Amino acid sequence: MKLAVIPGDGIGVEVTAEALKVLHALVPDVSTTEYDLGARRYLRNGETLTDADIASLKEHDAILLGAIGDPRSVPAGVLERGMLLPLRFALDHHVNLRPSRLFPGSATPLKNPGEIDFVVVREGTEGLYTGNGGAIRVGTPQEIGTETSVNTRFGVERVVRDAFARAQARRGKLTLVHKTNVLVNAGGLWQRTVDEVAPEFPAVEVDYCHIDAATIYMVTDPARFDVIVTDNLFGDIITDLAAAVTGGIGTAASGNIDASGTNPSMFEPVHGSAPDIAGQGKADPTAAILSVALLLRHLGKEEVAARVEAAVEADLGSRGDAPVVTSEVGDRIVAAVSA
Amino acid sequence: MKLAVIPGDGIGVEVTAEALKVLHALVPDVSTTEYDLGARRYLRNGETLTDADIASLKEHDAILLGAIGDPRSVPAGVLERGMLLPLRFALDHHVNLRPSRLFPGSATPLKNPGEIDFVVVREGTEGLYTGNGGAIRVGTPQEIGTETSVNTRFGVERVVRDAFARAQARRGKLTLVHKTNVLVNAGGLWQRTVDEVAPEFPAVEVDYCHIDAATIYMVTDPARFDVIVTDNLFGDIITDLAAAVTGGIGTAASGNIDASGTNPSMFEPVHGSAPDIAGQGKADPTAAILSVALLLRHLGKEEVAARVEAAVEADLGSRGDAPVVTSEVGDRIVAAVSA
Ligand SMILES: CC(C)[C@H](C(=O)O)[C@@H](O)C(=O)O
Ligand SMILES: CC(C)[C@H](C(=O)O)[C@@H](O)C(=O)O
Numbered sequence: 110m111k112l113a114v115i116p117g118d119g120i121g122v123e124v125t126a127e128a129l130k131v132l133h134a135l136v137p138d139v140s141t142t143e144y145d146l147g148a149r150r151y152l153r154n155g156e157t158l159t160d161a162d163i164a165s166l167k168e169h170d171a172i173l174l175g176a177i178g179d180p181r182s183v184p185a186g187v188l189e190r191g192m193l194l195p196l197r198f199a200l201d202h203h204v205n206l207r208p209s210r211l212f213p214g215s216a217t218p219l220k221n222p223g224e225i226d227f228v229v230v231r232e233g234t235e236g237l238y239t240g241n242g243g244a245i246r247v248g249t250p251q252e253i254g255t256e257t258s259v260n261t262r263f264g265v266e267r268v269v270r271d272a273f274a275r276a277q278a279r280r281g282k283l284t285l286v287h288k289t290n291v292l293v294n295a296g297g298l299w300q301r302t303v304d305e306v307a308p309e310f311p312a313v314e315v316d317y318c319h320i321d322a323a324t325i326y327m328v329t330d331p332a333r334f335d336v337i338v339t340d341n342l343f344g345d346i347i348t349d350l351a352a353a354v355t356g357g358i359g360t361a362a363s364g365n366i367d368a369s370g371t372n373p374s375m376f377e378p379v380h381g382s383a384p385d386i387a388g389q390g391k392a393d394p395t396a397a398i399l400s401v402a403l404l405l406r407h408l409g410k411e412e413v414a415a416r417v418e419a420a421v422e423a424d425l426g427s428r429g430d431a432p433v434v435t436s437e438v439g440d441r442i443v444a445a446v447s448a
Numbered sequence: 449m450k451l452a453v454i455p456g457d458g459i460g461v462e463v464t465a466e467a468l469k470v471l472h473a474l475v476p477d478v479s480t481t482e483y484d485l486g487a488r489r490y491l492r493n494g495e496t497l498t499d500a501d502i503a504s505l506k507e508h509d510a511i512l513l514g515a516i517g518d519p520r521s522v523p524a525g526v527l528e529r530g531m532l533l534p535l536r537f538a539l540d541h542h543v544n545l546r547p548s549r550l551f552p553g554s555a556t557p558l559k560n561p562g563e564i565d566f567v568v569v570r571e572g573t574e575g576l577y578t579g580n581g582g583a584i585r586v587g588t589p590q591e592i593g594t595e596t597s598v599n600t601r602f603g604v605e606r607v608v609r610d611a612f613a614r615a616q617a618r619r620g621k622l623t624l625v626h627k628t629n630v631l632v633n634a635g636g637l638w639q640r641t642v643d644e645v646a647p648e649f650p651a652v653e654v655d656y657c658h659i660d661a662a663t664i665y666m667v668t669d670p671a672r673f674d675v676i677v678t679d680n681l682f683g684d685i686i687t688d689l690a691a692a693v694t695g696g697i698g699t700a701a702s703g704n705i706d707a708s709g710t711n712p713s714m715f716e717p718v719h720g721s722a723p724d725i726a727g728q729g730k731a732d733p734t735a736a737i738l739s740v741a742l743l744l745r746h747l748g749k750e751e752v753a754a755r756v757e758a759a760v761e762a763d764l765g766s767r768g769d770a771p772v773v774t775s776e777v778g779d780r781i782v783a784a785v786s787a
Contacts (some may be wrong), residue, residue: 183457186485189629220559230561237597246634248640252601258576262591270654288681290528292576294593295582301587321688328557328667328692346685349660355665 119382121175127394127439157191175394202365215356224330224403231344362399420445458721459731466733467776536681541704554695562671570683598629611677701738759784
């Protein structure tokens, strides 16, 4: 397996190291290429992501990313719009996969969480993330700034189809989340696409929920969800909330997938670089390790993926109130999967 | 006081009746004009909102609205885009005010909610709600649907200024919620406007939070918020979540305010028409009653507004597990404010 590794910034570096420990323990023949991308490189030479980076990344079977960004030294937007998003677009990562599970012992803020186990399939290459929009008369009282959400039948259909297939392989329930009552052009396209693909998956029950109502269900009845399919921005919002109700972004993993298989898919924890706790060895590498499980499953290694998840589940369940020590979590998971 | 009343559909009719009971008990000289707007009228004659309706509504000091819509018989979007939103735009309701408080006895889904008491100032006349966007090749594999968020310095500044003033009159903390790292045109405008207005309110501490992170804080540390200012769509999302964490939309009130005073402002519960429980006398009129409190405060009647809120707070605290009977809640609040 040829793996590209982008440790990134802050705790990204630390959690990636643990994730790689686990990967190496399970898959003997992994060759890794490390990429220097993120705040450090940007601050050194102003580069965010070059064509050469993209071409070279494409030579791999998959990509593991830690976390990108340093809000103390890089203005908001520079790395997001200069590196993270261009990477998703260049590699056509249209399925942004974000599973949410309430693991035993997780610190959910909810009183009665119920059994939380769902997957959000967030579209990753359209919507408000396309950089369509502009501004005129900037800095004057007449300034106008626009952002345009772009949605295509092609783009919506492929992600909807992917979500239906996942629902069919799970508990058979798909919920479209959108705001069709206000965003009638985009919403109409999403709703009609779901309606038209549905007959191909007769075993899947289809539901719809406005994004505002979805946030309510997320805290009052998250167990109702199995697979959620939604656009780029709503997916961004609902997955952070989902991570929070399942005990925090310390355990939320994600995949940026090109479902066509043309380009390598990328796996990463949902959390950021957390510069405030970087370098102290106390970041929880669980989300990065679970991202390795997603990576393994994506590459067809279901059995080892399940082993990682079982080990993580057991580890979370036995932690008690002990503070997290980054390397010890990795060591424990390695021991468990090697046993 | 000349009050326009739009009871609307479903439980809107029932909760409005209770809210009016309370208003009449407190303010002797209220004359009301009832407007037949919503699903019933639309189903009868296809009308959503006429120019004559708007002209006539403008003749009032304020508007009280129950709830609009009947998802069983009116397609999503028809009344939203035909009546609710045109009303907000026609009456220039740029300050969409949504207070969130955790009342004693409220059924919050959070384990450790803390002291929740904040106000969301949602922009009400711009953003993705302007109906800017379109679709081509609808129904074909080449369909494209767009939605454009429109943001002007004029529109952003007036709502930011309003939010600063509210923060100054409260605990002195203002949080801008946006997605500046992705939506750089709109986000840049919002961020710069906040930065430029801030010096006029030196006692107000300014904070910023991405919308995704804001949903996390909303369930892990909602007590951190005092005043949130945000755009139309983010405000829609975050206020439903806020309502959920404070025990449900049964108690969430809102004001659609023209801060210039040119047009009458409109007050309404955040909840919908809930056709599933309509006509059974079990809808909670608390949100509608609290909307009357917002209305009274907006018209300068601070003392009576506070009386309504105190009565609601006491009532919620003493309910226990008894089921809600719509008219009894109204009677109890009337008795309390008249005592
Ligand atoms: C960093 C940012 C661009 C990104 C997004 O908005 O997609 C992040 O929030 C995420 O969810 O992966
Ligand atoms: C009904 C709908 C148009 C409306 C909105 O999105 O603003 C509602 O959700 C609200 O929050 O008042």
